Amino acid sequence: MNKDFNYSNLKIGIIGGGQLGKIMSQKAKKMGFHVTILDPTFNCPAAQVSDKHIIGGFYDKDKLEQIVQENDVTTFELEHVDMTILKELYNHGHKIHPSPYVMELIQNKYEQKKLLDEKGIPVPMYKDVRNDEDLASFGFPVIQKAKLGGYDGKGVQMLKSQEEVNTKAIRDESFIEELVNIDKELAIIVARNIEGEIKCYPVVEMLFDERVNICDSVLAPARIPFEIEQKAIEISKKSIEALNGIGIFGVELFLTKDGKVLVNEIAPRPHNSGHYTVEACATSQFEQIIRAVTNLPLGSTKLISPAVMINLLGEENYEGEPFIHGIHDALEIPELSFHFYGKSYTKPFRKMGHITVLDDDINKALEKAMKAKDILKIKGSKRYV
Amino acid sequence: MNKDFNYSNLKIGIIGGGQLGKIMSQKAKKMGFHVTILDPTFNCPAAQVSDKHIIGGFYDKDKLEQIVQENDVTTFELEHVDMTILKELYNHGHKIHPSPYVMELIQNKYEQKKLLDEKGIPVPMYKDVRNDEDLASFGFPVIQKAKLGGYDGKGVQMLKSQEEVNTKAIRDESFIEELVNIDKELAIIVARNIEGEIKCYPVVEMLFDERVNICDSVLAPARIPFEIEQKAIEISKKSIEALNGIGIFGVELFLTKDGKVLVNEIAPRPHNSGHYTVEACATSQFEQIIRAVTNLPLGSTKLISPAVMINLLGEENYEGEPFIHGIHDALEIPELSFHFYGKSYTKPFRKMGHITVLDDDINKALEKAMKAKDILKIKGSKRYV
Numbered sequence: 162m163n164k165d166f167n168y169s170n171l172k173i174g175i176i177g178g179g180q181l182g183k184i185m186s187q188k189a190k191k192m193g194f195h196v197t198i199l200d201p202t203f204n205c206p207a208a209q210v211s212d213k214h215i216i217g218g219f220y221d222k223d224k225l226e227q228i229v230q231e232n233d234v235t236t237f238e239l240e241h242v243d244m245t246i247l248k249e250l251y252n253h254g255h256k257i258h259p260s261p262y263v264m265e266l267i268q269n270k271y272e273q274k275k276l277l278d279e280k281g282i283p284v285p286m287y288k289d290v291r292n293d294e295d296l297a298s299f300g301f302p303v304i305q306k307a308k309l310g311g312y313d314g315k316g317v318q319m320l321k322s323q324e325e326v327n328t329k330a331i332r333d334e335s336f337i338e339e340l341v342n343i344d345k346e347l348a349i350i351v352a353r354n355i356e357g358e359i360k361c362y363p364v365v366e367m368l369f370d371e372r373v374n375i376c377d378s379v380l381a382p383a384r385i386p387f388e389i390e391q392k393a394i395e396i397s398k399k400s401i402e403a404l405n406g407i408g409i410f411g412v413e414l415f416l417t418k419d420g421k422v423l424v425n426e427i428a429p430r431p432h433n434s435g436h437y438t439v440e441a442c443a444t445s446q447f448e449q450i451i452r453a454v455t456n457l458p459l460g461s462t463k464l465i466s467p468a469v470m471i472n473l474l475g476e477e478n479y480e481g482e483p484f485i486h487g488i489h490d491a492l493e494i495p496e497l498s499f500h501f502y503g504k505s506y507t508k509p510f511r512k513m514g515h516i517t518v519l520d521d522d523i524n525k526a527l528e529k530a531m532k533a534k535d536i537l538k539i540k541g542s543k544r545y546v
Numbered sequence: 547m548n549k550d551f552n553y554s555n556l557k558i559g560i561i562g563g564g565q566l567g568k569i570m571s572q573k574a575k576k577m578g579f580h581v582t583i584l585d586p587t588f589n590c591p592a593a594q595v596s597d598k599h600i601i602g603g604f605y606d607k608d609k610l611e612q613i614v615q616e617n618d619v620t621t622f623e624l625e626h627v628d629m630t631i632l633k634e635l636y637n638h639g640h641k642i643h644p645s646p647y648v649m650e651l652i653q654n655k656y657e658q659k660k661l662l663d664e665k666g667i668p669v670p671m672y673k674d675v676r677n678d679e680d681l682a683s684f685g686f687p688v689i690q691k692a693k694l695g696g697y698d699g700k701g702v703q704m705l706k707s708q709e710e711v712n713t714k715a716i717r718d719e720s721f722i723e724e725l726v727n728i729d730k731e732l733a734i735i736v737a738r739n740i741e742g743e744i745k746c747y748p749v750v751e752m753l754f755d756e757r758v759n760i761c762d763s764v765l766a767p768a769r770i771p772f773e774i775e776q777k778a779i780e781i782s783k784k785s786i787e788a789l790n791g792i793g794i795f796g797v798e799l800f801l802t803k804d805g806k807v808l809v810n811e812i813a814p815r816p817h818n819s820g821h822y823t824v825e826a827c828a829t830s831q832f833e834q835i836i837r838a839v840t841n842l843p844l845g846s847t848k849l850i851s852p853a854v855m856i857n858l859l860g861e862e863n864y865e866g867e868p869f870i871h872g873i874h875d876a877l878e879i880p881e882l883s884f885h886f887y888g889k890s891y892t893k894p895f896r897k898m899g900h901i902t903v904l905d906d907d908i909n910k911a912l913e914k915a916m917k918a919k920d921i922l923k924i925k926g927s928k929r930y931v
Contacts (some may be wrong), residue, residue, distance in 0.1 A: 501554065
């Protein structure tokens with residue numbers, strides 16, 4: 162794709178049709194590009210706002226080939242995709258970013274960690290698990306992670322004793338990590354384009370729903386000292402350079418109680434911790450990935466206003482057709498932006514939408530967001546007793 | 547539509563499928579609503595990002611009835627629509643905002659002006675034209691405007707002499723206006739919801755392409771004294787109250803050399819002068835109209851950053867399939883957001899896209915925007931010699 166490419170006719174394929182694909186597509190459409198979504202679900206969020214929907218799964222080689230063949234460049238909104246055919250197409254010169262090789266490496270959380278470690282990036286102490294004895298080698302409690310397939314708190318657990326090794330250990334390929342003494346969980350969105358240009362978004366602070374280990378709210382910027390911020394930015398940049406990735410990467414970090422910054426894991430796509438960039442930054446992470454993979458210059462990542470983002474998760478004890486409760490009162494809150502993804506079915510803790518609240522004062526933004534969180538509830542047509 | 551309405555299932559109809567409908571639809575989809583577009587053009591900009599496209603014209607009664615019947619609420623991105631059937635449907639309780647009666651009044655620029663005048667809102671001196679003598683009654687030069695159907699500089703002209711009355715006067719129903727001694731052209735976006743709540747956006751300054759009288763760039767906020775700003779806001783609010791309109795209104799104003807603020811005309815829909823609100827305000831005009839017509843609270847109109855918007859018009863001497871020139875260099879400019887509407891055909895001065903540039907300093911924003919304007923050119927596949 163050279164600089165004379167006709168951008169008024171550019172075709173982009175996005176593998177995955179959830180909320181990340183939806184907003185990516187909206188930003189691609191803003192710039193006038195043609196967007197095709199590959200996703201198995203009829204009327205998935207991204208398909209509702211795109212030109213074309215190929216209905217197919219992420220392990221369906223024919224459909225994966227189709228989306229790549231039909232588009233000038235193909236990218237991802239999720240990492241759990243079969244890379245076999247994509248690697249072939251990539252080797253034949255088709256444009257796929259991040260490359261299927263980078264995606265494959267990141268899919269395996271153990272290989273990801275090993276690479277970062279080898280490149281001198283600080284990570285928590287970790288160890289491959291080949292047998293039950295390995296699980297005990299750091300003592301207890303310890304964190305066990307599946308190498309493949311985890312997301313949103315799934316595939317990660319704490320083992321508290323030898324007893325739990327026997328009763329609840331993950332039986333798929335896994336590794337262990339030391340239990341880090343966490344002060345804050347931080348994240349940075351990093352963009353890198355085809356020419357190797359890198360831009361970082363501000364360091365943010367992630368707060369978690371303790372019940373299910375899903376990121377619950379994000380504060381931008383993080384309330385941390387300048388030198389921690391600089392350290393976080395430095396190791397995040399180094400991580401993406403080590404991976405040689407093109408696109409958008411969500412780097413999740415631990416700030417330890419003794420002031421160390423460690424890379425937890427990296428998502429090779431727009432990330433929940435970067436939703437706030439839509440309202441709060443000069444260029445959103447969703448537009449940025451489109452710029453990165455189409456060989457356009459990266460946009461400014463400047464924070465225009467402090468912001469707090471809160472996920473709207475499906476309420477416990479409900480499922481079925483979603484109903485939004487409290488929308489009138491919540492939308493009275495000033496500088497609040499409401500996102501609802503258009504999923505036709507809610508389940509406990511399913512990500513159904515989010516809100517972003519702006520305020521010159523981050524603590525006031527947090528107050529306003531917490532008020533909205535108390536008001537807004539996503540319930541379903543079926544209630545469990 | 548009461549407060550228990552299920553907003554996760556809300557269906558919105560938009561009459562008109564150009565760039566205004568496109569961005570309105572993207573904001574409605576952001577909030578999870580279902581959007582149907584009525585427009586005669588296959589693959590029009592708004593249809594590309596919406597759930598459903600009814601292909602039909604704006605004077606096609608069956609299609610107008612269909613879009614109203616199929617949706618919970620219907621709104622407009624343009625005013626040149628037959629209101630006959632819409633008035634009937636409205637009288638039978640269908641939700642159409644702004645009401646077809648308000649739309650009909652605004653369609654007629656003479657009736658619009660007369661109403662504002664009767665309500666005590668300052669407007670330029672004007673007079674109905676029943677014969678050629680009326681055209682001369684303010685002397686020359688004088689502005690002649692068609693009562694119906696004008697847009698983007700069409701249906702408006704200056705008559706410089708009695709001679710021109712004979713050779714170029716508009717022969718449709720028209721009126722004349724005094725030639726105002728203009729210091730600046732200003733505009734304000736005003737939102738009003740079903741409950742009568744009103745919110746104004748900042749006063750902006752419009753600069754025009756002299757060749758075709760199309761708004762070329764918009765500066766937000768306008769570089770005007772505080773008391774002019776207050777006067778502009780006051781008469782704009784009063785105008786929308788006088789019209790009793792629900793939705794978004796673009797109020798175009800003249801600031802005269804002797805410091806008077808006069809209402810020029812009002813558009814009953816999102817307006818070119820409000821494009822900057824997407825990047826620069828807490829709630830864009832496009833989300834605001836969706837909130838207004840669905841009975842949600844109006845969002846904050848706070849200016850988060852000064853901004854300059856520039857229209858990308860089709861270059862003279864070209865038409866056909868559009869080609870974007872200079873996109874790489876233009877997108878290097880920081881805090882620049884690029885919009886391209888996805889129209890399949892360019893013509894001289896056709897609105898093909900726009901850019902918005904943010905900067906804490908409005909003059910720097912203007913500098914960056916002017917640089918982009920010099921670089922970005924929309925040419926077509928056919929060139930005239």
